[in-house]
Each structure stands twice: as structure tokens, then as C-alpha cells.
Amino acid sequence: MKKSREIVELPIINITDGEEMGTVKSLIINPEKGTVDFLVIQHEEWEVSVKAIPFKKVVGVGEYAVTVDNESAIIDLNEIPIANNLMNKKVKIIGTRVMTRKGQLLGQIDEYYVNDDNGNIEAIHLDMKDHTEMVHRDAVVTYGEKMIIVNENIENYYITEEEEPTAPVLQEVPSVLNQEEEQASEQLNDLQKKQLELLEGKKVVKDITNQNGEQIIQAGTILSQDEIQRVQSEGPSVIVDVTMNVAE
Missing domain, CATH: 2.30.30.240 (PRC-barrel domain)
Structure with missing residues (x-):
């Protein structure tokens, strides 16, 4: 168990190449589940877009670094609506x-x-x-x-x-739920509908696991609405994983 301040500013190391990919700038909270779903990356070459790592892709959080397998762990938040939505909720916890x-x-x-x-x-x-x-x-x-x-x-x-x-x-x-949270919930429902439209009928190109490491979608599966809804119920990091690993 780590204090949030022990994670922020840690270097992020790609263990495949042994290279530093930036530092942890902030943590993105999922208020519905009470989890940290993404680590936002600070990197001087990425000032235009916001890059992050799904917590599911983190190999370890040590005293001196956060480690990931390789560069494929990094996502652009602007390209993942549900992740961007979580960031825009601005749930910071400290000082609240x-x-x-x-x-x-x-x-x-x-x-x-x-x-x-x-x-x-x-x-x-x-x-x-x-x-x-x-x-x-x-x-x-x-x-x-x-x-x-x-x-x-x-x-x-x-x-x-x-x-x-x-x-x-x-x-x-x-x-x-206060009024703002109800509005956020409606926005989330809209995002989930868009995900259904985007992913239905596409082929999954690798096995998809949940946060416990259990396989929930097998590689080669053609996504149906029921399967997409099941993935959505597993949380943002899992739906991100599916979005990044489908083909027409």
C-alpha cells in the first residue's frame, strides 16, 4: 500500500528496454469504484497531448520507480473517451x-x-x-x-x-448522488452507447483479462453487445484494453 504522494513524481521505467518514459504527474480517480485507474505521465516532449498508463498495465510501484512492460502501456487520453471523462471529473481527493x-x-x-x-x-x-x-x-x-x-x-x-x-x-x-454526479452518470451512459457502436462486430486480437488477471474475452472473439457490456462492467482500464486491441 502506497501513499499517493509516494507515487507522484516517480520515474516510469520500460523494463523491456530499461528506458525512462517520463514521470508520474498525477493520478486519475474513478469515483464510482474508489480506484486509481490511470497514471498521467509528465514528459517534456508530450506537452500537446495528455499521455497516461492504465493502472492495469503497471507491473510494479516501487520505492524508486513505476515499472511497465513496454511502451504499448502508454495511451493518449484524448483518444479514449471514458478515460478522458474520468480526468474531466477532477476528483483529486487531497484537500477535499x-x-x-x-x-x-x-x-x-x-x-x-x-x-x-x-x-x-x-x-x-x-x-x-x-x-x-x-x-x-x-x-x-x-x-x-x-x-x-x-x-x-x-x-x-x-x-x-x-x-x-x-x-x-x-x-x-x-x-x-448530487446533481453534478447524476449528470456525470448520464454522460457515462452516453459514452458507453458510443463504445457499443464503435466496438460491436469487431474482432479482438488478443486475450483480454480483468484486474484480477482472469480471462474475460478470448482472442479472435467477434464482439457482441452482451460481450461489450460485460467488458464495460469491469471498469475503464479493461474497456481501454479492448479498444486498443480490436481489428475490423
């Missing part, structure tokens, strides 16, 4: 205020912790008026651009930095 579902303002987040194997946001570090606490991911109801909503019984989700962030056994609470 935290409020309970019933409207009590608790403080703001000064750090968050990322599972360096799968990109899950495992915990947030909450700076309150008189103390700070590390809070398990299951306390979070909604990640918004300007506000993060959490459960009222926040103290039940406190963990120490030495503990592994295991989930408390509590009743699930339905997500709270």
Missing part, C-alpha cells in the same frame, strides 16, 4: 472536504492510500479539528469533486497505519 450523509462537516483529506497491486483506494487520511485519523475505504459513500461523503459512524472505520485495512462488518449504505 469530508461530510457525513447527515450533513456534519468533519474536516478534509490530506492523504490517501493506494493498493499498488490493483489501484484500489484502501484508506483516506482525515484531518479533523483536533486530531487526524486513517479511515477505511468502506466508510466512503461518494467521491465528489468538491466533497466526499462518508457514513455517520465514522469512528467504526478508524484504522492505524500499522494495520492492514480490512473492512468493518457494517450494513451497506446506499450511494448519495
Whole structure:
């Protein structure tokens, strides 16, 4: 598990060639899943377009570098609508205020912790008026651009930095969506419809796996609507992988 600040500014190394491809400029958050889906790359030769690496393509996040297999891990965000949409949501987490579902303002987040194997946001570090606490991911109801909503019984989700962030056994609470999030959800639905139109009938040229490494689409498959919808349900990084590996 890494602090977000431990990932930003790390060099990105292509382990096939042993070359540095830039540094991590920022992390792109998926607010619906509470994950880091992409690492934005800082490179002096790429100022015109925004390049990123899907977290799924990351081999490792070490103390000194982020490693990927080869240059094919890099994508142009402007060419992947769903990735660009996530970036435009501008969910930053650090510095965002935290409020309970019933409207009590608790403080703001000064750090968050990322599972360096799968990109899950495992915990947030909450700076309150008189103390700070590390809070398990299951306390979070909604990640918004300007506000993060959490459960009222926040103290039940406190963990120490030495503990592994295991989930408390509590009743699930339905997500709270404000107007901006509802609009974002509608935009996402439009993007998914466009993906259906773009991908239906195309041939997958390599095996596609989910974030757990399980094969979900076999190479040579001609994509149907059901298969595309199944891939969409796996998250942005998987649909990006499919988009990059299809042929007419």
C-alpha cells in the first residue's frame, strides 16, 4: 500500500528496454469504484497531448520507480473517451472536504492510500479539528469533486497505519448522488452507447483479462453487445484494453 504522494513524481521505467518514459504527474480517480485507474505521465516532449498508463498495465510501484512492460502501456487520453471523462471529473481527493450523509462537516483529506497491486483506494487520511485519523475505504459513500461523503459512524472505520485495512462488518449504505454526479452518470451512459457502436462486430486480437488477471474475452472473439457490456462492467482500464486491441 502506497501513499499517493509516494507515487507522484516517480520515474516510469520500460523494463523491456530499461528506458525512462517520463514521470508520474498525477493520478486519475474513478469515483464510482474508489480506484486509481490511470497514471498521467509528465514528459517534456508530450506537452500537446495528455499521455497516461492504465493502472492495469503497471507491473510494479516501487520505492524508486513505476515499472511497465513496454511502451504499448502508454495511451493518449484524448483518444479514449471514458478515460478522458474520468480526468474531466477532477476528483483529486487531497484537500477535499469530508461530510457525513447527515450533513456534519468533519474536516478534509490530506492523504490517501493506494493498493499498488490493483489501484484500489484502501484508506483516506482525515484531518479533523483536533486530531487526524486513517479511515477505511468502506466508510466512503461518494467521491465528489468538491466533497466526499462518508457514513455517520465514522469512528467504526478508524484504522492505524500499522494495520492492514480490512473492512468493518457494517450494513451497506446506499450511494448519495448530487446533481453534478447524476449528470456525470448520464454522460457515462452516453459514452458507453458510443463504445457499443464503435466496438460491436469487431474482432479482438488478443486475450483480454480483468484486474484480477482472469480471462474475460478470448482472442479472435467477434464482439457482441452482451460481450461489450460485460467488458464495460469491469471498469475503464479493461474497456481501454479492448479498444486498443480490436481489428475490423
